[in-house]
Amino acid sequence: MSRHPLVSVIIPAYNRAAWVREAAASVLAQTWREFELLVVDDGSTDATLEALAPFRWQLKLFRRRSRRGVAAARNLGAAAARGQWLAFLDSDDLWLPDKLARQMAYLARHPDLLICQTDETWLRRGVRVNKPRTHEKVEGRIFLQSLKRCCVSPSAVILHRRVFAAAGGFDEGLPAAEDYDLWLRLSWRYEVGLVPEALVLKRGGHPDQLSRQWGLDRFRIRALTKLLGEPGLPPAYREAAACTLAKKCAIYAQGCDKRGKTAEALFYRRLADLAAAANVGAASPRPPEDEENSSRPYPLTLTFLAIGSYNLGGRHLRCFTALRTAKKQRKRSHG
Numbered sequence: 001m002s003r004h005p006l007v008s009v010i011i012p013a014y015n016r017a018a019w020v021r022e023a024a025a026s027v028l029a030q031t032w033r034e035f036e037l038l039v040v041d042d043g044s045t046d047a048t049l050e051a052l053a054p055f056r057w058q059l060k061l062f063r064r065r066s067r068r069g070v071a072a073a074r075n076l077g078a079a080a081a082r083g084q085w086l087a088f089l090d091s092d093d094l095w096l097p098d099k100l101a102r103q104m105a106y107l108a109r110h111p112d113l114l115i116c117q118t119d120e121t122w123l124r125r126g127v128r129v130n131k132p133r134t135h136e137k138v139e140g141r142i143f144l145q146s147l148k149r150c151c152v153s154p155s156a157v158i159l160h161r162r163v164f165a166a167a168g169g170f171d172e173g174l175p176a177a178e179d180y181d182l183w184l185r186l187s188w189r190y191e192v193g194l195v196p197e198a199l200v201l202k203r204g205g206h207p208d209q210l211s212r213q214w215g216l217d218r219f220r221i222r223a224l225t226k227l228l229g230e231p232g233l234p235p236a237y238r239e240a241a242a243c244t245l246a247k248k249c250a251i252y253a254q255g256c257d258k259r260g261k262t263a264e265a266l267f268y269r270r271l272a273d274l275a276a277a278a279n280v281g282a283a284s285p286r287p288p289e290d291e292e293n294s295s296r297p298y299p300l301t302l303t304f305l306a307i308g309s310y311n312l313g314g315r316h317l318r319c320f321t322a323l324r325t326a327k328k329q330r331k332r333s334h335g
Contacts, residue, residue: 005036007100007158008081012073013091014042019203021051026094028058032101035087036060038077043067071170071178074154078161078169086161092203093155099199103158106195114163115186116193117156120200139194143187143237147224147244150180152192156200163190174223176216181223185230188237217252221245221268246276 009027013020020039027037037059041048043066052061062076078086085107089095099118106116119137122129134149142151167185170178186192224245228238249272256265 005034005083007035007085007087007104008077008083008161009035009037009087009089009100010074010077010081011037011039011089011091012042012070012077013039013044013048014067014070014073015044015046015048016091017044017047017051020048020091021054023089023091023094024052024055024059026096027089028055029097030095030100031097032104034104035100036082038062038080040064040073040077042069042073069172069175069178071174072172075169075172078164081161084161085158086164087158088154090155094201094203095155096199096201100158102195102197102199106193107158110193113191113193114160115152115190116158116195117152118195118199119197120153120156120202121198123201123203126203137194137196138192140191141187142192143184144240146180146183146187147240150177150183151187152179152183153200153202154179155202159186171223171226174219177219177223180220181226184223184227184241188230188233215252215255217248217255218268221248221252221271224248242275246272249275 011020011023011027013023024037024039027035037055039052039059039061041061041063043064049061049063052059060080062080064073064076074088085104087100087103103116103118107113110116117137122131137156138145138151145151163186167182169182171181172178174181183192224241227233227241228245233241249268253265253267253269253272256262256268
């Protein structure tokens with residue numbers, strides 16, 4: 001590692017002893033050397049520490065006593081980082097040796113950019129698979145594409161630390177989709193550069209992979225609700241975000257219906273209607289936790305308070321204000 005690193009590489013790990021050693025080795029094998037490597041062990045109970053023992057003089061290891069999630073782990077690493085630039089690598093992914101070299105050369109040629117990523121190769125159980133066209137990497141103003149899906153891979157990105165700090169880092173209240181949330185908050189403000197070379201090996205298909213679980217869209221819904229509370233979000237972006245929120249709520253409600261989660265389905269279906277119409281006078285269901293009274297309506301203000309109880313943080317009132325303002329503007333334009 002460099003004594004004066006320009007890039008700080010952060011690997012969060014939880015019970016990934018079989019993977020994290022290879023991930024760390026791929027960073028330490030980089031041809032570009034002005035970096036430091038920080039590994040955050042998020043309360044692992046396996047042999048993660050022993051797996052990293054061969055590299056103990058080449059990295060900084062931070063250990064938590066209990067698990068707090070990948071967002072908190074990445075934020076801890078970022079807080080301890082010394083580099084001007086931050087790079088992340090998931091503990092089950094790998095970098096090719098020229099990854100940092102190609103990215104830093106690209107940033108040197110594009111000094112106006114503060115975020116860039118590379119392309120990646122997908123592996124499933126060790127076998128290369130073709131990415132769907134919908135997952136092809138994009139560059140520039142990528143906000144609208146990022147609404148449908150996460151367009152930036154944590155393992156492929158480098159961003160300036162002041163951009164990360166200004167955004168408040170990853171939202172530690174989100175157990176999943178924390179990357180979707182962060183890139184949405186950043187991509188409406190900044191352009192994202194792209195090195196069109198597959199310099200990351202993205203390994204999937206293992207049982208503990210969070211993205212394999214059902215119900216992750218509820219965290220994307222939280223992210224979109226937060227986004228609507230951004231006071232400077234341009235009107236066209238706000239409209240597109242509200243439309244996406246309505247669609248995701250409707251789809252998630254269908255999934256809840258199939259699983260017998262009636263109250264939860266009702267909650268998200270009505271939220272979909274509210275997002276589509278920005279109708280603050282409409283009634284909404286009680287939170288799914290209140291099964292006995294789930295049919296009794298209550299105002300939109302309490303709808304967003306209920307969503308806030310799902311770890312939306314303190315921004316649900318801002319989102320309510322944004323929707324209320326949107327309705328007033330619509331009335332004036334049709335008056």
